[in-house]
Amino acid sequence: MSTTRQQLTAAFTQQLLALWAMVRVRFAKAARRLKGVIIAATNQAGPALASAATQVAQTWRQLRSAALWHEIRLRPLPMKHVRLLVITDDLPQTSLTLAETESFHPDTRPPAEQLLSGIPGRDYRAIYQQAHVRLEKIAKVVPVDAAPDLDAVRVIEHDALCTINEQLNERWAEASRFEEGFRRIDEQDRFVREQQAALENFSNLKIDLGALRNKTRFLDFYVGVVPRENVSRLQGAVTLADHLLFTYLEREQSTHVVIVGPRNEKEGQLASVLSSASFQSLPIPAGLENASPAHKYDELTAERDQLQTERDTLQAEVEAWEQTHRDFLRSARQALLMAAPFVTLDPSIRSAGHLAVVCGWVPARALAELEARLRASLALPFELEHRDPHPAERALVPTVAASHRLLSPFAMLVKQYGIPQYGEVDPTPLFAVTFLLMFGSMFGDLGQGAVIAGLAWIARAKLGLFYRFGVMAGLSSMCFGVLYGSLFGYEEILPALWMSPIHHPILMLQIALGYGVLFITLACGLAISNRLAVKAVAAAVFGHHGLVNLVFYLALVWGAVGLATSGHFGTAPLVLAIGALMALAGYAWSHLQAPLGEKILVVFIETLETVIGYTSNTLSFLRVAAFSLNHAALSLAVLTLAGMMGPAGHLITVILGNVFVIVLEGGIVMIQVMRLQYYEGFSRYFSGDGRAFAPLRLRRRAVGSS
């Protein structure tokens, strides 16, 4: 049996190899033929082709400069602080124009000038918010277009906003009646269901229900439903009014009770208590003693059907109402969208008399256009002052995020860590490149990469922008698959362009270490650059991952390479490493305010931590090689298992094994790469405590209600 399976597997493999050889031969033939055709065509249409090639190259250069490199940048866009002085009457138009440019990020700091204490938009804001809330409440009853087209952008004056608010108030009064109507029907429906539930209990009672239905001369009866949490207190209260309370049914949050007692002057007191306890009287069905419960149940079902009819009628009324007021609600939404910029800007506006000041941040390259737009739209004079951000304001300056579509999913991941502070290097491009490099090298397989890219492409509607991340990760995996010669774990089908990791483990580990050294050096370089950008020279030289740290690290690497190759650490690297450590210790000593013993301890531990930290962080990159070996080993295990099966079993094992590898190992590799990025990279050079550029925009759906 075992021999037969081995024979089958061998035959299957041979067939596959033969098929692959045939494909390769045919592909090579086709490639040679195509090459011949191209050469012939080139000879025939040389000048035309040369011209076309020049045009293509030119277009490519244009595209490259316009679309890619302008948007992929390491430093944030230079920003300017602007101070706009306008006449108060022009404020609504100003805010609208600023919103249209989408380049003005409001600065909400109070002004330095004492005179500018007035807040002119406060009343407008309150009315806007009331109108906005009313429209949102109406939108819960009938559909209201959330973002209608703004055909003609215009200023919404205070009076117009008041009128819209009043009209919305009237519409909400009507819409709330519908809401109340639905609520009433639901409540009645619930009550009928309670009656249906009580029906069986009534029919089982061995008493004259007719007598219970009508109050007698001496006895007083109440049968009804009360919220469960009120029963105990109600029981005590009715006892004080000389009545008794019996519970005969409990359902969800309500309890069915019978209250009985003598008729006397305390009856009035009881009515008040029952009202406080939210007691709802249940009518005892007439004729229950003569008719069957099923008949009564049907009557109640008919009552519920009637309620459903009422609900449908009310729904039709709502739809008719919506038709009547659709245009108004749409225009109200448009008006509120156009009023929103002024409201958003409100906290940034200060005024004195007829003069108002608005401050904010604008990308330097958008300043000219902003001024031109203001000049074109404002009727009254204005003044626009601008300046570079002061060093002390750096933390307040917003950062314009990387906007290239290829980088957008990586920008989302960077944002999970933080937003680059103004002046800091934006790590997104570097993150994207190193992420793809590490993911591909740790999960290199042409077939599995294609599956990841394909799945991401298929699910692009659900994944949104994130699908590009999956596609690129898959493509990277495919590239490394070609380099490693790995196709769904098979290493015999595809010839490796470079090498198979599992056959060269030591080399892989050496490359991973080299990559780690490069990565850490680059991260330290960025940390130094970031500090120099904010003029923190001492921190750039002596701070964590600063210049002295980098010198120490490179000396350590130099020494380690010497140790590995010639068996000696070397004098020069040793002197450099010790010198750097001494400098770090001296710097820490001079900045520490503590008793002598504590100072010695802290400086010693910090210095030791530097040595251990850099060593362990570099070794941490061994995981890049380890996972590429792991991936190959897992695939080998899957194929070994598959080799023990028949053809069908072989196929199933290979498929399930690949699914297992993609899901489990793919997930682990993703986590490991993120860990290396966040911990070994970002924590060195990226503070992440910047502010995102959030310009005033016209199409804001909702303005914060606070």
Added chain:
Amino acid sequence: MSRQREPYLHTRISALTERLIAPDEVATLCGLSLSELAQRFGLERLLEEPHERRAKSRSVKQALINTLLNELRILIRPMNAAEAGLILAWGRKYALFNLKTLLRGKLYALNQDEIRANLYELPEHVRLPQQELFQAEGVLELLRKLEQGPYSLIAKQGREVFEQKREPFALEAALDQRYYLEMTRRLQQVPGSSQDELKQLLGAVLDRVGLLWLLRFRFSYGLSPSETFYQLVPSVRLLHRERLLALVNLDSFEEIIVALPEPMKTDLAGSQGLIEVQQRLGGHVTRVSRRILANGQSGVARALAYLILREHGVLMLFSLVQGHLLGLPRELVEIAVEAQPPNCPLPLPSAA
């Protein structure tokens, strides 16, 4: 159970206890000037601001409440969910003040600025969704909005009562009642080891509230026994359900005082009216809180005892500041802070 089981919480409470005002300090504080009080309790900045008297008073009260609720937040950090839930339920009384202000504003159609001026800024853990509630067009809409959050039970009860009766009194009574019922409900969820001390403490609070409401509803508002009973919250200690049933059926103030269980009966013997009862019962709650704070073994019970005493202290401090701001005579201020019995020595008919 010992304090060693919750060392962090007990240490925190002990450290905070330093901030409490000792009973023998009250008389000294009554003799201090406004600037001396401000200096001693760090209120200089608030009192020096050039605001009108009402705004000053408001900002002082706001600052004191914030201090109390920030301490509450610190104390609940090491507690488990049930314990923290109980302490938070206690702290929600300030949110309830805001809710009542909002409801009154809606009931009497006050303008938004006026309502806003009477609301407290509360920390996030006890805050109402105020802005959202502000935008409600009426009481029912406001309560329906509130039903979608941690105040759902309070809001539901209030709405049902308001829908039935349409009376502001019934609505506020229902809200207060639900607040205390929520406390007793939370108490049942706390682990058994803390229950005994918590019952003593909350029992004292609920006994006080129960008796005051009983006397007020029966004799000030003239409600029937059954109506009165329905509005009461049975205590977990002396004034439990059966005792309340017996007490509400009595027809006079004196009969009720005589029928009270010990030690309430002795404490209240000879009381002449509701104010005196209120003051003596307040003293009882303070004594129980001090005892549990000093000798208690349960962290959550000691934390609650501390908060009750701290609240008493900050309100007393506010009364002192308010007395100075209003220019009231020292004798009246001493009555307000319970340093003197409530027998007004001054010929002021309105204060008598």
